[in-house]
Amino acid sequence: KxxxxxxxxxxxxxxxxxxxxxxxxxxxxxxxxxxxxxxxxxxxxxxxxxxxxxxxxxxxxxxxxxxxxxxxxxxxxxxxxxxxxxxxxxxxxxxxxxxxxxxxxxxxxxxxxxxxxxxxxxxxHGGIESGFRHIIDPPSLDLRILYHMSFTSEKNLVIRQVPAHSSSLIQGDVYVLDRGTKVWQFNTKNSVAFKHYTDYQTHPVPSHSKTLIHLHQRRCLHRTHFC
The missing domain is CATH 3.40.20.10 (Severin)
Known part of the structure; x- marks a missing residue:
C-alpha cells in the first residue's frame, strides 16, 4: 500500500x-x-x-x-x-x-x-539513495576494484564486481583488477574463458576492453591501459 x-x-x-x-x-x-x-x-x-x-x-x-x-x-x-x-x-x-x-x-x-x-x-556494487535506506557513495580515486569476467553460452560478456581479495578468485575463471592508473587482466590456470578472450583480442579494440575502459573513465576521469 x-x-x-x-x-x-x-x-x-x-x-x-x-x-x-x-x-x-x-x-x-x-x-x-x-x-x-x-x-x-x-x-x-x-x-x-x-x-x-x-x-x-x-x-x-x-x-x-x-x-x-x-x-x-x-x-x-x-x-x-x-x-x-x-x-x-x-x-x-x-x-x-x-x-x-x-x-x-x-x-x-x-x-x-x-x-x-x-x-x-x-x-x-553501490546504488542510489532510497526512500528507506542509503547506499554508500562511489569509491574514491584510490581504486582497488576486482571484476569477474565470463561469457554466456551465446558469448555475451558478463562482468560482475566481486570483493577485491584472493578468496574471490576461482580457478578456471578470468578477472580484471582496476587499480586506478592501470588495469590488469588475470587468466587463472585452465581458464575456460581464456579462449573467448583470445578470440576477442583478434580485433583492434576488443569489445570487453571497450567496456572496461568505459567503466574506468567513469570512475577515474582518464583513459587506462592494459598491462
Missing part, C-alpha cells in the same frame, strides 16, 4: 513514448519513481531496474507490429520499497502497452539468457 501511495504520484505521461520503436529502454527506480537510464548494461546491486526490449513481430523489419519483453531486475542489496516499486511499475508499463509484453523477473546472479543477450552486462 505504501508503494502504491508513492508511485501513484507518477506523471500520467511517464510511459508516453515507451515502446514506440525497436530497441532497448531502461529505467531505474529512484524515490518510488522511474528514471530513464542510458542503455549501457551497467546495473548496481543496491538498485532495481525495469528493462523493455522492443522488436518487430517475428523479427520481420518490415512489420508494423511490435513485440515486447519486459523485465524487472533486482539487485541483491536493493530495498523492499524499490522491489515493490519495480514490480508495480512493470505491471503499469505492461498495461500501458495493452498487455502485449511478456514479463520476466530477474534476480542478481540468476539472470535469464534472454536478459543477458541484450548488452554486455556489468554488475557493480
Amino acid at each position: 505504501r508503494v502504491q501511495e508513492h508511485t501513484s504520484d507518477t506523471e500520467p505521461g511517464a510511459w508516453k513514448n515507451a515502446g514506440a520503436k525497436p530497441g532497448i529502454e531502461v529505467w531505474r527506480i529512484e524515490q518510488f519513481q522511474i528514471i530513464p537510464r542510458e542503455v549501457n548494461g551497467e546495473f548496481y546491486d543496491g538498485d532495481s531496474y525495469i528493462v523493455l526490449h522492443i522488436r518487430t513481430y517475428k523479427g520481420n523489419p518490415d512489420s508494423q507490429t511490435l513485440s515486447y519483453d519486459l523485465h524487472f531486475w533486482l539487485g541483491e542489496e536493493t530495498s523492499q520499497d524499490e522491489v515493490g516499486t519495480a514490480a508495480y511499475k512493470t505491471v503499469e508499463l505492461g498495461d500501458h502497452l495493452h498487455g502485449v509484453p511478456v514479463q520476466y523477473r530477474e534476480v542478481q546472479g540468476y539472470e535469464s539468457s534472454r536478459f543477458l543477450s541484450y548488452f554486455h552486462f556489468v554488475c557493480l
Whole structure:
C-alpha cells in the first residue's frame, strides 16, 4: 500500500513514448519513481531496474507490429520499497502497452539468457539513495576494484564486481583488477574463458576492453591501459 501511495504520484505521461520503436529502454527506480537510464548494461546491486526490449513481430523489419519483453531486475542489496516499486511499475508499463509484453523477473546472479543477450552486462556494487535506506557513495580515486569476467553460452560478456581479495578468485575463471592508473587482466590456470578472450583480442579494440575502459573513465576521469 505504501508503494502504491508513492508511485501513484507518477506523471500520467511517464510511459508516453515507451515502446514506440525497436530497441532497448531502461529505467531505474529512484524515490518510488522511474528514471530513464542510458542503455549501457551497467546495473548496481543496491538498485532495481525495469528493462523493455522492443522488436518487430517475428523479427520481420518490415512489420508494423511490435513485440515486447519486459523485465524487472533486482539487485541483491536493493530495498523492499524499490522491489515493490519495480514490480508495480512493470505491471503499469505492461498495461500501458495493452498487455502485449511478456514479463520476466530477474534476480542478481540468476539472470535469464534472454536478459543477458541484450548488452554486455556489468554488475557493480553501490546504488542510489532510497526512500528507506542509503547506499554508500562511489569509491574514491584510490581504486582497488576486482571484476569477474565470463561469457554466456551465446558469448555475451558478463562482468560482475566481486570483493577485491584472493578468496574471490576461482580457478578456471578470468578477472580484471582496476587499480586506478592501470588495469590488469588475470587468466587463472585452465581458464575456460581464456579462449573467448583470445578470440576477442583478434580485433583492434576488443569489445570487453571497450567496456572496461568505459567503466574506468567513469570512475577515474582518464583513459587506462592494459598491462
